[in-house]
Amino acid sequence: MIERTQALWVIYLSLGVALLTMLLPLPMEWRILRPDFVALALFYWVLALPNRVGVATAFGVGMAQDLIEGAPLGISCFGLMLATLVLLFNYQRIRQFDGMQQSLVMLALMILSSGIEGWLRTGVDLPTLPLTGLLGLAISMLCWIPTRHVCRQLRRHYGVV
Amino acid sequence: MLFLFRDDPRVAAVQRGAIDGVAFATSLMLAPVDAWDRLGNVFQTRSSLQEEVLRLQQENRVLKGQSQRLASLLSENARYKALLNSARDIGDDLIAAQITSLSPDPARHIVMLDKGVSDGVADGQPVLGAEGLIGQVTSSGNRNSRAVLITDSAHAVPVQVNRSGLRAIAEGSGSIDRLIIRHLPATTDIRVGDLLVTSGLGGRFPSGYPVARVTEVIILEGDAFATVFAAPSSLLDRGRYVLVVMWGDLQREVAP
Numbered sequence: 001m002i003e004r005t006q007a008l009w010v011i012y013l014s015l016g017v018a019l020l021t022m023l024l025p026l027p028m029e030w031r032i033l034r035p036d037f038v039a040l041a042l043f044y045w046v047l048a049l050p051n052r053v054g055v056a057t058a059f060g061v062g063m064a065q066d067l068i069e070g071a072p073l074g075i076s077c078f079g080l081m082l083a084t085l086v087l088l089f090n091y092q093r094i095r096q097f098d099g100m101q102q103s104l105v106m107l108a109l110m111i112l113s114s115g116i117e118g119w120l121r122t123g124v125d126l127p128t129l130p131l132t133g134l135l136g137l138a139i140s141m142l143c144w145i146p147t148r149h150v151c152r153q154l155r156r157h158y159g160v161v
Numbered sequence: 162m163l164f165l166f167r168d169d170p171r172v173a174a175v176q177r178g179a180i181d182g183v184a185f186a187t188s189l190m191l192a193p194v195d196a197w198d199r200l201g202n203v204f205q206t207r208s209s210l211q212e213e214v215l216r217l218q219q220e221n222r223v224l225k226g227q228s229q230r231l232a233s234l235l236s237e238n239a240r241y242k243a244l245l246n247s248a249r250d251i252g253d254d255l256i257a258a259q260i261t262s263l264s265p266d267p268a269r270h271i272v273m274l275d276k277g278v279s280d281g282v283a284d285g286q287p288v289l290g291a292e293g294l295i296g297q298v299t300s301s302g303n304r305n306s307r308a309v310l311i312t313d314s315a316h317a318v319p320v321q322v323n324r325s326g327l328r329a330i331a332e333g334s335g336s337i338d339r340l341i342i343r344h345l346p347a348t349t350d351i352r353v354g355d356l357l358v359t360s361g362l363g364g365r366f367p368s369g370y371p372v373a374r375v376t377e378v379i380i381l382e383g384d385a386f387a388t389v390f391a392a393p394s395s396l397l398d399r400g401r402y403v404l405v406v407m408w409g410d411l412q413r414e415v416a417p
Contacts, residue, residue: 022265023183023190028337028398031267067179068186069266070300070307073172127268127314127335136267 007158011045011053014151018042019064032129032136035143038065039080039110044151046087047094049160058084075120079113086112099145107141180302184273187262254407255289256281260400261305270310270337272296274403277304282405285365289404290395293371294318294359298405308405310397311372312337320372321360325350328360331372331391337398340373342389347380349387357391367408 018041026034042061045053062077069076086109087094094105114137118128129136154160188195256276264271276282278301288296288308296310309316314335320342321328327349331340345351355375361368373391380387 020186020190023187023262025187025191025194025262028263028270031263031265034265034267067176068183069269070176070180070183070264070271071266073176121268125315129268130335133267 005052005161007160008052010154010158010160011049011057014041014154015045015057015061019061019068022065022068032132033139034136036110036136036140037143037147039083039113040106040140040144040147041151042080042084043087043106043109044148046084047091048151048155050088050091052161054088055081055084071126072124075124075126076113076117078120079116082116083109083113099148102148103141103144106144107137110137110140176300177302180273180300180305180307181277184261184275184302184305187273191262254281256405256407258282258288258403258405260403264307268335269315270296270313270333270335270397271299272308272310274298274306274308274405275304276405277302277306279303281407282306283407286408287359287366287370287406289370289406290397290400291402292396293373293394294366295393295395295397295403297365308403310337311393312340312397318366318372319360319362320357321368322351322375323356323358323371324352325355327351328362329357329389331357334390338392339376340391340393342391343386345387345389347384347387351375351378351387351389353378356394367406 015038018037021037022034024034038061042053042058045057058080059077062080063073065071065076065080066073094102097105111134114129114133121128258274258276258280260272261275262273264273274282274288282298282301284298284301286298287294288298294311296308296313296316298306299309300307310333311318311331312333312335314333316333317330319328320331327345329342329345329351331342334341340357342351353375357372357375359366359368359370359372371394373393375389375391377390378387379389
């Protein structure tokens with residue numbers, strides 16, 4: 001059966017807004033605590049519509065993120081793509097979890113993707129996050145439930161399929 | 162995958178374009194803050210403005226006095242240089258720029274400047290703050306550019322101790338108020354309070370600009386090397402106005 005797509009722009013708009021939150025001005029030492037809405041929004045859409053959002057979207061999001069940060073292009077793609085792949089293999093199980101359990105899964109996925117990014121950065125001699133970066137990931141984890149709520153409302157309101 | 166294409170001019174063009182795009186998006190995000198600032202300016206009182214004018218006039222007088230001496234010193238210096246047959250010109254052209262935002266990447270100290278290629282900014286040009294060197298331009302878009310600060314942990318600047326002429330390399334530490342000098346012999350003459358200036362070695366930075374002041378010298382007994390910490394002369398996380406030095410042959414050397 002061929003499904004018709006509907007309101008796909010909502011997905012890309014929400015990812016774009018998530019990318020914009022990266023640009024919110026923060027003091028230098030506080031940037032580390034910024035929640036990673038980009039990864040959260042991406043993971044939400046993968047979980048909700050795995051037939052629409054997958055590894056290719058993760059690649060695009062990673063590229064956009066690198067362009068915004070001025071990092072070498074593609075350095076955050078690989079981690080996001082791998083985390084997306086893990087999510088794609090397990091989405092049916094993870095959908096059954098309650099909010100807190102899902103948050104923990106998201107934390108694990110973000111540790112995976114940022115770990116791989118850090119690994120690649122070490123490979124090209126770029127500075128990596130100190131251990132306090134985990135604090136930022138923990139804050140991102142707490143933002144999973146609100147992000148899921150907002151994205152879910154958007155998805156239902158516009159009937160994204 | 163993109164590792165293979167990292168030197169491709171088309172990729173570089175996309176990155177350049179992205180700089181302007183990001184700057185525009187940032188200005189959108191900053192719009193509420195800017196509007197608030199402007200509102201504050203409108204309601205600034207007359208007396209506070211007068212005070213400000215007085216203060217600036219005073220400062221200007223002091224600076225003028227200092228620059229009188231500077232002019233004579235410069236000419237004296239030029240005569241000496243002529244005597245020594247070294248023909249490097251002294252005056253550097255400066256572009257005034259403004260820091261518009263920080264890079265969202267928390268591991269790095271990268272700032273966005275509001276001047277780009279169309280204003281004469283090119284990759285590799287040094288960036289000065291009010292009290293000394295603060296960084297260098299790493300990539301430039303048409304109207305905006307990115308500069309990496311000297312405290313970024315991927316950055317290092319060749320310096321010279323002003324008092325003794327000792328040369329060293331000051332590396333960024335990743336924390337905003339600290340530079341590190343490693344691999345100085347433990348018997349070196351370097352003290353807390355010494356001023357570090359750019360040495361001009363390596364050809365990237367012009368010589369003589371202040372960089373940092375030594376805050377701590379650690380010599381462990383039995384170690385062959387000392388570890389020296391220094392605090393940047395300019396407060397890197399304060400102040401918005403910087404100067405980009407249009408310096409020498411850098412454009413030809415660095416730009417693709």
